[in-house]
Amino acid sequence: MIIDCHGHYTTAPAPLGDYRDAQKSALANDASHHGEKGAIKITDDQIRESLENAQLKLQRERGTDVTIFSPRASWMGHHIGNSWTSKYWTEHCNELIYRITRLYPENFVGVCQLPQSPGTDLKSSISELNRCINEFGFVGCNLSLDPSGGFWTSPPLGDRYWYPMYEKMVELDVPAMIHVSEACNPCFHATGSHYLNADTTAFMQLMTSTVTKDFPTIKFIIPHGGGAVPYHWGRFRGLADMMKLPSLDELLMNNVYFDTCVYHQAGIDLLLKVISTKNILFASEMVGAVRGIDSETGHYFDDTRRYVDNAEITDEQRAAIFAGNARKVYSRLKL
Numbered sequence: 321m322i323i324d325c326h327g328h329y330t331t332a333p334a335p336l337g338d339y340r341d342a343q344k345s346a347l348a349n350d351a352s353h354h355g356e357k358g359a360i361k362i363t364d365d366q367i368r369e370s371l372e373n374a375q376l377k378l379q380r381e382r383g384t385d386v387t388i389f390s391p392r393a394s395w396m397g398h399h400i401g402n403s404w405t406s407k408y409w410t411e412h413c414n415e416l417i418y419r420i421t422r423l424y425p426e427n428f429v430g431v432c433q434l435p436q437s438p439g440t441d442l443k444s445s446i447s448e449l450n451r452c453i454n455e456f457g458f459v460g461c462n463l464s465l466d467p468s469g470g471f472w473t474s475p476p477l478g479d480r481y482w483y484p485m486y487e488k489m490v491e492l493d494v495p496a497m498i499h500v501s502e503a504c505n506p507c508f509h510a511t512g513s514h515y516l517n518a519d520t521t522a523f524m525q526l527m528t529s530t531v532t533k534d535f536p537t538i539k540f541i542i543p544h545g546g547g548a549v550p551y552h553w554g555r556f557r558g559l560a561d562m563m564k565l566p567s568l569d570e571l572l573m574n575n576v577y578f579d580t581c582v583y584h585q586a587g588i589d590l591l592l593k594v595i596s597t598k599n600i601l602f603a604s605e606m607v608g609a610v611r612g613i614d615s616e617t618g619h620y621f622d623d624t625r626r627y628v629d630n631a632e633i634t635d636e637q638r639a640a641i642f643a644g645n646a647r648k649v650y651s652r653l654k655l
């Protein structure tokens with residue numbers, strides 16, 4: 321069994337994008353525009369077509385079994401419009417994921433995006449999380465630590481601002497993948513710098529907080545291999561020491577997990593060497609940020625199964641990374 325814990329619906333049929341464009345046009349005339357949720361017409365056949373030659377084809381080719389699937393991350397766009405814009409958009413995106421999990425219950429398990437909106441509280445996000453877990457059978461959420469899209473206007477993850485969300489996550493026993501969306505600050509490339517900055521920043525914010533002390537059972541996945549964290553593990557350990565914090569193992573590593581969305585063998589080897597096996601979940605983020613073929617290997621960059629297969633670890637470790645750890649972290653996962 322191989323569980324890919326990080327996939328997005330990057331191939332959604334055109335009417336989803338048309339809906340978003342209409343939202344943006346209405347906002348261009350009136351930034352406070354609320355509008356109505358409305359409907360998006362997408363047929364089951366359109367959904368099948370969008371997946372058969374993309375995520376499902378790659379699942380089959382690469383021999384992975386199930387993908388923990390969420391709406392397209394770069395399209396979450398929490399900074400666009402106001403809280404109503406975000407609420408309606410998010411509901412539609414999550415409902416589409418729910419339909420996919422009904423059409424392909426063997427292949428996809430849902431994770432929701434949240435209707436975060438800069439400068440607003442998390443009530444609507446908590447209520448959407450509740451809906452997706454209890455009504456749709458989803459198993460987690462994607463939580464952005466920077467809904468401003470690259471301007472970093474939200475308080476850090478240790479701030480009490482986030483605590484109502486953490487309380488709900490603990491109550492429902494669901495993890496959050498900490499995942500930003502597109503960057504509207506031209507200093508950052510979305511997938512090349514903003515995502516990785518955010519991953520690294522999330523780890524440091526959690527390290528300098530009391531979140532894991534206040535919520536001993538909370539679970540976070542830091543994607544994209546943990547950003548710069550595994551590579552700079554000595555720096556983080558040294559900083560923890562200088563700050564008179566407990567060791568990272570004690571402070572964070574019962575609550576924080578990294579995925580394997582690292583697109584070369586040496587990167588995966590380093591991740592597996594530095595970070596305990598129990599903290600690593602298999603993922604590819606396909607079809608996603610890097611879609612091409614590596615000229616050095618002749619294989620897709622995001623075919624991360626190959627790197628884990630080729631890594632010098634025991635079969636027991638491989639089984640934990642491929643499925644065992646995901647089953648523990650996503651405790652609602654029923655396969």
Ligand SMILES: [Zn+2]
Pocket residue numbers: 326328393499543605
């Ligand atoms: Zn992602």
